[in-house]
Amino acid sequence: MARVVLIIDDNESCAETLLVALEAIPGLEPCVVRSTHTAWKKLEERQGEIVAVVTDLHFPESSGFELISRLRSEPRYAQVPILLVSGDSDPLLPERALSLGANAFFSKPYSPYAVRKKLEQLLC
Numbered sequence: 001m002a003r004v005v006l007i008i009d010d011n012e013s014c015a016e017t018l019l020v021a022l023e024a025i026p027g028l029e030p031c032v033v034r035s036t037h038t039a040w041k042k043l044e045e046r047q048g049e050i051v052a053v054v055t056d057l058h059f060p061e062s063s064g065f066e067l068i069s070r071l072r073s074e075p076r077y078a079q080v081p082i083l084l085v086s087g088d089s090d091p092l093l094p095e096r097a098l099s100l101g102a103n104a105f106f107s108k109p110y111s112p113y114a115v116r117k118k119l120e121q122l123l124c
Contacts, residue, residue: 004046005119007032008039008055008067014085018054021112025120036062043077050080052119057086065100072101081122085110
């Protein structure tokens with residue numbers, strides 16, 4: 001069975017950067033989607049295969065916060081590691097993300113290496 005990390009980001013260059021960084025993790029298959037709506041479709045299609053989620057915060061149809069809350073409310077995703085990345089400058093954002101159930105927060109610009117290392121740590 002595949003071990004998929006779902007990358008949700010509507011910014012093509014950010015998504016591509018994460019894709020390249022996470023492809024370096026042996027045994028993981030990064031999968032990029034551009035919206036939370038598409039993310040939910042992918043979560044259903046690849047149920048049981050998605051082992052982590054890396055998401056941006058702002059999307060036209062909903063927020064990363066809504067996504068995190070919904071994931072944490074569903075038993076099948078309650079333990080899936082979630083990493084949130086955001087360019088938002090609100091100093092309370094990391095605390096809010098962690099309180100909703102994110103496992104880590106990275107402020108843009110972030111180090112792709114740091115994101116990869118954190119994900120590796122969470123998946124061990």
